Amino acid sequence: xxxxxxxxxxxxxxxxxxxxxxxxxxxxxxxxxxxxxxxxxxxxxxxxxxxxxxxxxxxxxxxxxxxxxxxxxxxxxxxxxxxxxxxxxxxxxxxxxxxxxxxxxxxxxxxxxxxxxxxxxxxxxxxxxxxxxxxxxxxxxxxxxxxxxxxxxxxxxxxxxxxxxxxxxxxxxxxxxxxxxxxxxxxxxxxxxxxxxxxxxxxxxxxxxxxxxxxxxxxxxxxxxxxxxxxxxxxxxxxxxxxxxxxxxxxxxxxxxxxxxxxxxxxxxxxxxxxxxxxxxxxxxxxxxxxxxxxxxxxxxxxxxxxxxxxxxxxxxxxxxxxxxxxxxxxxxxxxxxxxxxxxxxxxxxxxxxxxxxxxxxxxxxxxxxxxxxxxxxxxxxxxxxxxxxxxxxxxxxxxxxxxxxxxxxxxxxxxxxxxxxxxxxxxxxxxxxxxxxxxxxxxxxxxxxxxxxxxxxxxxxxxxxxxxxxxxxxxxxxxxxxxxxxxxxxxxxxxxxxxxxxxxxxxxxxxxxxxxxxxxxxxxxxxxxxxxxxxxxxxxxxxx
Amino acid sequence: xxxxxxxxxxxxxxxxxxxxxxxxxxxxxxxxxxxxxxxxxxxxxxxxxxxxxxxxxxxxxxxxxxxxxxxxxxxxxxxxxxxxxx
Numbered sequence: 001x002x003x004x005x006x007x008x009x010x011x012x013x014x015x016x017x018x019x020x021x022x023x024x025x026x027x028x029x030x031x032x033x034x035x036x037x038x039x040x041x042x043x044x045x046x047x048x049x050x051x052x053x054x055x056x057x058x059x060x061x062x063x064x065x066x067x068x069x070x071x072x073x074x075x076x077x078x079x080x081x082x083x084x085x086x087x088x089x090x091x092x093x094x095x096x097x098x099x100x101x102x103x104x105x106x107x108x109x110x111x112x113x114x115x116x117x118x119x120x121x122x123x124x125x126x127x128x129x130x131x132x133x134x135x136x137x138x139x140x141x142x143x144x145x146x147x148x149x150x151x152x153x154x155x156x157x158x159x160x161x162x163x164x165x166x167x168x169x170x171x172x173x174x175x176x177x178x179x180x181x182x183x184x185x186x187x188x189x190x191x192x193x194x195x196x197x198x199x200x201x202x203x204x205x206x207x208x209x210x211x212x213x214x215x216x217x218x219x220x221x222x223x224x225x226x227x228x229x230x231x232x233x234x235x236x237x238x239x240x241x242x243x244x245x246x247x248x249x250x251x252x253x254x255x256x257x258x259x260x261x262x263x264x265x266x267x268x269x270x271x272x273x274x275x276x277x278x279x280x281x282x283x284x285x286x287x288x289x290x291x292x293x294x295x296x297x298x299x300x301x302x303x304x305x306x307x308x309x310x311x312x313x314x315x316x317x318x319x320x321x322x323x324x325x326x327x328x329x330x331x332x333x334x335x336x337x338x339x340x341x342x343x344x345x346x347x348x349x350x351x352x353x354x355x356x357x358x359x360x361x362x363x364x365x366x367x368x369x370x371x372x373x374x375x376x377x378x379x380x381x382x383x384x385x386x387x388x389x390x391x392x393x394x395x396x397x398x399x400x401x402x403x404x405x406x407x408x409x410x411x412x413x414x415x416x417x418x419x420x421x422x423x424x425x426x427x428x429x430x431x432x433x434x435x436x437x438x439x440x441x442x443x444x445x446x447x448x449x450x451x452x453x454x455x456x457x458x459x460x461x462x463x464x465x466x467x468x469x470x471x472x473x474x475x476x477x478x479x480x481x482x483x484x485x486x487x488x489x490x491x492x493x494x495x496x497x498x499x500x501x502x503x504x505x506x507x508x509x510x511x512x513x514x515x516x517x518x519x520x521x522x523x524x525x526x527x528x529x530x531x532x533x534x535x536x537x538x539x540x541x542x543x544x545x
Numbered sequence: 546x547x548x549x550x551x552x553x554x555x556x557x558x559x560x561x562x563x564x565x566x567x568x569x570x571x572x573x574x575x576x577x578x579x580x581x582x583x584x585x586x587x588x589x590x591x592x593x594x595x596x597x598x599x600x601x602x603x604x605x606x607x608x609x610x611x612x613x614x615x616x617x618x619x620x621x622x623x624x625x626x627x628x629x630x631x
Contacts (some may be wrong), residue, residue, distance in 0.1 A: 071562055075562065075565045076568070078565045082592060082593045083592055085587070085594060115597070120602070126561065129561075138626065311628075315554065
């Protein structure tokens with residue numbers, strides 16, 4: 001038994017036989033030709049065929065790995081059409097009187113070299129794209145095209161490196177895993193493997209490829225990046241168990257994916273995700289959340305050296321809305337205070353920041369900051385299904401001021417001829433006892449409530465969240481808090497508004513049934529809690545008990 | 546001839562996807578369009594790989610020169626595209 005170490009890019013285990021990937025296309029030879037016109041025709045014919053193949057791969061990728069990852073193949077088609085690339089091929093054929101394959105290979109090397117020499121990892125990785133399209137072009141000039149493995153058995157594909165198009169072209173039903181000797185975790189191939197849910201290890205080294213032959217027994221551990229060649233009995237046993245455990249867990253989650261959040265008696269509820277930055281959108285989608293129930297906009301301010309401009313904010317909000325493709329995205333306006341300091345806000349130090357100058361209080365005192373954010377939000381609203389939520393509300397007049405500001409911003413945009421969505425929902429956080437108690441007055445003003453249970457608990461129980469000594473006094477299931485939530489839910493529904501919970505209690509599975517009985521319409525939790533929560537909801541029967 | 550400059554705000558810069566879309570957009574006009582990155586020679590804006598290899602990053606300023614019958618419309622469309630995507 002020999003062990004090799006690479007980088008795991010998709011965490012799962014595969015046990016099976018090795019199949020060494022071959023490209024079929026032999027080395028390109030330089031041949032002199034008499035008829036350049038004929039060679040140019042061959043290039044054109046191969047190009048047409050290559051584009052056809054790429055379109056098919058693009059369609060396959062769309063279905064298997066989603067639009068964002070499929071896009072690379074559209075770019076490949078455009079690269080094939082690149083004027084400089086084609087000029088170079090034509091030039092070499094015409095001036096050197098050589099065969100089309102050779103002209104493509106030389107052009108490929110030159111362009112790949114150009115990208116490889118750039119001081120930018122992203123662009124360096126593009127040299128693989130150039131080689132990929134060129135190899136395809138060359139393969140299209142000869143008969144046969146790309147060869148695929150014939151045997152029906154599932155194999156572990158081992159290669160020096162796999163081009164994105166090769167990865168997608170692999171018949172998923174015949175691939176147990178793949179291992180490459182080279183490649184970076186930044187490559188499209190690694191990203192595609194993750195999206196195809198195939199265990200994969202990359203960068204296993206040249207020695208690995210040299211030491212194996214077709215049919216060798218392998219264990220690929222995508223968690224750790226280890227590859228065992230000719231594993232002993234104990235190792236096989238250990239990994240078989242690991243594989244079974246993985247499969248069980250995955251199956252459970254897969255079974256829940258795409259399912260409705262519906263109780264046994266047929267009550268449906270929305271399960272959304274809470275996130276604090278654009279980078280988390282991937283995990284929102286991976287965990288099959290129905291939307292984003294709380295998008296904390298603070299990161300834009302925290303990551304910036306100065307007040308983020310309308311344009312910067314617009315770009316970020318738009319990106320989120322577009323990525324969520326029409327699913328609800330609720331963005332909470334700026335929620336900072338003396339405990340979450342940002343230098344350029346120049347906030348005074350306070351003895352009691354939780355009860356201090358924070359969140360909506362800052363926004364209403366410094367309307368220029370608020371206006372910039374609202375303009376960015378409304379501009380972005382044209383690109384998806386946006387909800388805007390105001391934090392730290394305690395009174396009717398605050399909500400009215402916020403709404404008036406929204407109207408002003410909308411009017412401005414209208415007169416500037418900028419699009420926005422009239423369907424943008426407006427909501428408020430219920431995180432102060434005051435807001436819960438007057439929820440009957442607040443509900444008619446808004447489209448939705450979202451309960452911030454962490455703050456609501458701290459204010460209701462008069463227990464500072466940051467003070468560890470108080471832990472034994474904080475009962476997160478305190479009846480006072482639950483009654484305030486119930487009261488808010490009732491008042492929301494009487495007034496045609498909906499109500500969600502975006503605080504930590506939303507993920508507390510021991511309270512799910514209680515919330516459902518109150519009529520809570522939406523629960524928003526961290527992405528990893530979405531599927532467990534779905535499982536819980538599907539086990540509840542509100543008609544019983 | 547119309548000219549304008551634009552400073553890149555997108556974190557990754559002109560990477561494959563926006564470059565591809567930009568080329569597609571420009572090819573829809575008959576005007577000749579060049580892009581110039583500070584300190585480098587102007588390139589034909591429809592040359593996708595050259596455009597990518599310019600390595601235009603966040604904060605870089607590029608100059609567009611548009612020359613042809615539909616230069617007005619082309620300049621407007623390119624500027625809008627840049628503002629919205631980069």
